[in-house]
Amino acid sequence: MTASTVHPVRLDLHTGERSSTILIAENIIDRLPMVLEAQRIGPRRFIVSNPVVWRLHGEQIQRAFGGVEPILIPDGERFKTLQSVSRIYDALIRANADRGSVLIAIGGGVIGDTAGFAAATFLRGIPLVHVPTTLLAQVDSSIGGKVGVNHTLGKNLIGAFHQPALVVIDPAMLRTLPRREFRSGLYEVVKYGMIASRPLFNRVAGETKAIFDRDPAVLGPAIIESARIKADVVSKDEREGGLRRILNYGHTVGHALEAVTKYRRFSHGEAIAYGMLAAADLAVARGALADSERQALAQLITLLGPLPPIADLPIAEVLEAVRRDKKVVHGRLHFVIAIQIGATMTVDDVTEEELRNALSRLGLKG
Ligand SMILES: NC(=O)c1ccc[n+]([C@@H]2O[C@H](COP(=O)([O-])OP(=O)(O)OC[C@H]3O[C@@H](n4cnc5c(N)ncnc54)[C@H](O)[C@@H]3O)[C@@H](O)[C@H]2O)c1
Ligand SMILES: [Zn+2]
Numbered sequence: 001m002t003a004s005t006v007h008p009v010r011l012d013l014h015t016g017e018r019s020s021t022i023l024i025a026e027n028i029i030d031r032l033p034m035v036l037e038a039q040r041i042g043p044r045r046f047i048v049s050n051p052v053v054w055r056l057h058g059e060q061i062q063r064a065f066g067g068v069e070p071i072l073i074p075d076g077e078r079f080k081t082l083q084s085v086s087r088i089y090d091a092l093i094r095a096n097a098d099r100g101s102v103l104i105a106i107g108g109g110v111i112g113d114t115a116g117f118a119a120a121t122f123l124r125g126i127p128l129v130h131v132p133t134t135l136l137a138q139v140d141s142s143i144g145g146k147v148g149v150n151h152t153l154g155k156n157l158i159g160a161f162h163q164p165a166l167v168v169i170d171p172a173m174l175r176t177l178p179r180r181e182f183r184s185g186l187y188e189v190v191k192y193g194m195i196a197s198r199p200l201f202n203r204v205a206g207e208t209k210a211i212f213d214r215d216p217a218v219l220g221p222a223i224i225e226s227a228r229i230k231a232d233v234v235s236k237d238e239r240e241g242g243l244r245r246i247l248n249y250g251h252t253v254g255h256a257l258e259a260v261t262k263y264r265r266f267s268h269g270e271a272i273a274y275g276m277l278a279a280a281d282l283a284v285a286r287g288a289l290a291d292s293e294r295q296a297l298a299q300l301i302t303l304l305g306p307l308p309p310i311a312d313l314p315i316a317e318v319l320e321a322v323r324r325d326k327k328v329v330h331g332r333l334h335f336v337i338a339i340q341i342g343a344t345m346t347v348d349d350v351t352e353e354e355l356r357n358a359l360s361r362l363g364l365k366g
Pocket of ligand 2 (some may be wrong): 188251313
């Protein structure tokens with residue numbers, strides 16, 4: 001057992017309006033009620049989860065709380081809707097929840113975003129606690145205060161900023177996570193390495209097996225480092241004025257790939273992996289990144305497993321999707337490029353030609 005079993009790592013996220021505390025420790029979930037009390041959260045608590053997560057971890061949580069009935073939302077991105085938010089409101093109102101009631105989201109990014117939006121809006125906002133159970137949620141979606149749901153016409157179109165009072169991250173919960181979901185989050189960890197930390201990048205590259213085995217001694221520090229990077233960036237720029245854009249590294253092309261394949265072919269992380277490769281290629285082509293650095297990224301991505309094919313995807317369609325994306329401001333493409341592993345800059349003069357060349361070299365259909 002590591003020392004962190006006893007003393008969780010604590011990160012603080014400060015923004016203009018509110019601050020939130022992030023606690024990270026192996027098996028911290030067993031002590032959740034104590035942790036909440038220590039943070040003066042409660043006493044009226046409502047848990048939101050989904051049947052998959054609850055089947056795997058509900059017993060453990062019920063044991064910790066001495067019995068508790070969760071509000072369950074069906075599993076999957078297609079239930080990240082206003083209708084699910086409405087179901088949460090119904091349950092809260094029926095149970096006479098009030099301003100002092102706390103919503104605890106236990107699940108992946110879908111549960112966190114949906115329950116988070118309910119917490120942001122119910123009675124104009126009640127306290128929110130995130131207990132993220134996917135790697136993506138632990139290093140990304142639970143940190144930063146963005147909450148929201150999808151609309152039939154587009155993803156994440158309805159949302160708010162609502163900083164959680166507390167985020168409780170237990171890496172042990174990831175042991176039940178299917179490998180492809182785990183990999184999806186791992187590409188975001190690689191992203192943090194690319195934008196802010198060569199040691200993190202090297203850790204993933206050097207200890208891939210231990211990470212896939214969910215070895216706490218290796219995975220724990222990678223999660224802590226990733227969460228720290230996200231919390232630091234958000235503390236400096238909550239509303240995405242500038243710095244927060246670096247978190248979008250690899251996401252311009254990644255989002256476009258997801259959109260042209262109707263979100264069916266790639267996991268989010270897999271699309272981001274391609275996006276990072278395209279960004280690195282583009283950076284090398286304009287002389288901003290050494291080719292050896294691009295190769296190190298390509299090697300690591302290969303090491304993490306096979307990616308779905310892209311050879312059939314027309315470059316023109318992907319470029320069209322990039323144009324539609326909100327990252328095109330006044331016709332200019334804001335693009336984050338790594339200038340070395342661990343350091344980035346944002347440029348706003350990327351031409352369509354450069355992007356087309358990068359996509360072509362990536363292997364898309366010309
Ligand atoms: N708010 C933000 O800042 C932010 C950032 C990034 C992504 N997101 C959102 O996050 C969502 C994606 O999140 P996700 O990747 O966690 O997907 P998800 O929530 O759909 O979880 C993936 C799958 O894993 C299952 N699962 C969760 N925890 C598990 C566990 N411990 N063991 C076994 N199975 C488990 C889920 O039930 C689901 O089937 C998207 O909707 C995306 O828009 C939000
Ligand atoms: Zn992402």
